[in-house]
Amino acid sequence: MAKRRSVEQKLADLAALRDAAAEPDARPAVLASLRRELGDRSNLVVAKAARLAAELGADDCASELADAFGRFLTDPLKTDKGCRAKTAIVECLVQFDRDEGDVFVRGIRHVQREPSYGGPVDTAAVLRGQCALGLAESHHPRALTLLTELLADREPDARVLAVRALVRLGRPEVASLLRYKTLAVPDGPEVLTECFAALLVLEPEESLAFVAGYLSTPSPEVQDAAAVALGESRLSGAFEALRGAWEARRLDPEPPQTVLLAMATLRREEAMDYLWDLVREGSARHAAAAVRALAIHRHDANVIARLREAVANRGESEVREALE
Helix, strand or coil, X not given: CCCXXXXXXXXXXXXXXXXXXXXXXXXXXXXXXXXXXXXXXXXXHHHHHHHHHHHXXXXXXXXXXXXXXXXXXXXXXXXXXXXXXXXXXXXXXXXXXXXXXXXXXXXXXXXXXXXXCCCCEECCHHHHHHHXXXXXXXXXXXXXXXXXXXXXXXXXXXXXXXXXXXXXXXXXXXXXXXXXHHHHCCCCHHHHHHHHHHHHHXXXXXXXXXXXXXXXXXXXXXXXXXXXXXXXXXXXXXXHHXXXXXXXXXXXXXXXXXXXXXXXHHCCHHHHHHHHHHHHHCCHHHHHHHHHHHHHHCCCHHHHHHHHHHHHCCCCHHHHHHHC
């Protein structure tokens, strides 16, 4: 009788399987091994097998992935702690662009509250969000309804992915839905940033002024969310909005660093020129802030060389310390 493999051995076998997959004509054997591991009882083994299936593009295993998902929905606190297997399975199916509507519909409603120090923690938030992406990609007939419900999820990770899924859905009413959410439903900065970014993708011309208006709200977190979204948009009108926000608050005790960071993220010529002018001619405090913003380009040798030259022509320790 063959000795039963431990979980550690199965995980090691999966690691070896990745190397074996590179060999010519190895695919049939690799698929057979993947299917076997996807039938395992261990959620760690199945999660690793699902990630490997995604890496290898093994969409031949879609039915085994769906079967495994159903198994781990049974007594999930015992069979799939941390929601590891189910999340990896859904991420794999989404990557395959498979129409696994039953899996996605079941998963988007799954809540898994596990004991934790400080109170129970829902470990299925990312799972629900990934199922939202799957429903959007497969254009499930109930996708808009289910994704709208997920916008009100208790967990921010799920809400962020719900916004991304709504953008992928490509429906004309999505922009109005997200605009309503930002106006009527207060949310955290991560979700707000995602909503603002989505609006700037879906309706760039109509949304630019709407998002820019949040640069002057009383909440610093909301201001930062709007600035980040504008910076990531790369829109031509975003720079003027960001410059206006900086000029209005540059004399504050704490000038809006995120606004300068958004300019650097924007990567438009006029935004970069403005930052360089601050480095060369701004006050020591503003020059240091511009240097810190340009740090996102620290892997660009030309930017670093230019920064060192500009800072060398200044004598303030604050600016030199920001560069270093």
